Amino acid sequence: MPELPEVEVTRRRIAPVLLGRRIARVNTTRPSYFFLTPPGKLRSALVGTTSTEIVRHGKYLVARLDSGAGLLLHLGMTGQLFTSDVHSPRLLRKTARAALAPGEQRGFQPDAHTHLMLEFDDGGPSLYFRDVRKFGKVRLLNEKLADPRLDRLGTDALAIEPAELYERTRDRKVPIKSVLLDQAVLAGVGNIYADEALYLAGVRPARAARRVTREECAALVRAVKRVLGRAIEAGGSSISDFVGPDGSDGHYQDERWVYSRTGERCRRCATPIRRLVIGQRSAHFCPQCQK
DNA sequence: ACCGCACCCTGAGCGC
DNA sequence: TGCGCTCAGGGTGCGG
Known part of the structure; x- marks a missing residue:
């Protein structure tokens, strides 16, 4: 699910629930590669601590703990971070969802996909990390908050400058879209927002990165920032799994220009949107508006 | 250094 | 209703 806007929305909404509250109990599911730190070690390190910053x-999200350690979280494709007082049908499987009368669900009961559960000593809402596909990650960090995954990240997508994208694409023959998805170049862009930004910049996703001009790189950087900023304002995209920490849905999906609109008409020129596969991922574009 | 590919896991949607 | 198939917004590690 989550790209930079969904992670940022999650961070902002989770902060008031997490910060300044002492963790009293930690429950987890069985060890799996979801847990980069084994569950037992995670439990003992977290109990009694308070998060001071996220x-x-x-x-990636990194919470600083008052013990000095840190907690690294990645939502993968289907990760959901939310509080126990949510009431969102999106948190149920579709079959269970269909059986509910509107408004019937109250709160959330942890299920087999809820891998990390934090309870606090004030008796208030708990924090849950649920992830059906287990592509998400949890890891305890040392006092320097060091992690090879973080070390590999390029400039945050909201902070990159046009010159950097231009320079980083000069020796790349791969499609420009693959570079936008490369977290070592710019961190935070995923499949949805890469397609959206390429549309806004008028650049076809399959174009070799080094054939993208300086001016187009500048337009791409503007488009990336614009689309990410707009998606954050809209609360993210809730295309399949994303749900805000309070159970609310994001609304950016209602504003999509091209993503997952194959065969539908371009909002600007009415040309049917086309789909390609680039780097084993679907890419969507308007053949008229993008060159 | 760069590039393509297999793989980790589960569920939804589709055609039959 | 059920089966088999394809697809899904992410990231890593491998071999060429």
């Missing part, structure tokens, strides 16, 4: 690096 920051975002690309699609």
Whole structure:
């Protein structure tokens, strides 16, 4: 699910629930590669601590603990971070969802996909990390908050300058879209917003990166920032799994220009949107508006 | 250094 | 209703 806007929305909404509250109990599911730090070690390190800060690096979240350690979180494709008092049908499987009368669900009961559960000593809402596909990650960090995944990240997508994108694409023969998705170049852009930004910049996703001009790189950087900023304002995209920490849906999907609109008409020129596969991922574009 | 590919996992949607 | 198939917004590690 989550790209930079969804992670940032999550960070902002999770902060008031997490910061300044002492963790009283930690429950987890069985060890799996979801847990880069084994569950037992995670439990003992977290109980009794309080988070003082939570920051975002690309699609990663890092919480600083008062013990000095840190907690690294990545939502993968289907990760959901939310509080126990949500009431969102999106958190149920479709079959279970269909059986509910509107407004019937109250709160959330942890299920087999809820891998990390934090309870606090004030008796208030708990924090849950649920992830059906387990592509998400949890890891305890040392006092320097060091992690090879974070070290590999390029400039945050909201902070990159046109000159850097231009320079970083000069020796790249791969499609420009693959560079936008490369977290070592710019951190935070995923499949949806890469397609949206390429549309706004008028650049076809399959174009070799080094054939993108300086002016187009500048337009792309503007488009990336604009689309990410707009998606954050809209609360993210809730295309399949994303749900805000309070259970609300994002609305950016209602504003999509091209993503997952194959065969539908371009909002500007009415040409049917086309789909390609680039780097084993679907890419969507308008053949008229993008060159 | 760069590039393509397999792989981690589960569920939804589709055609039959 | 059920089966088999394809697809899904991410990231890593491998071999060429």
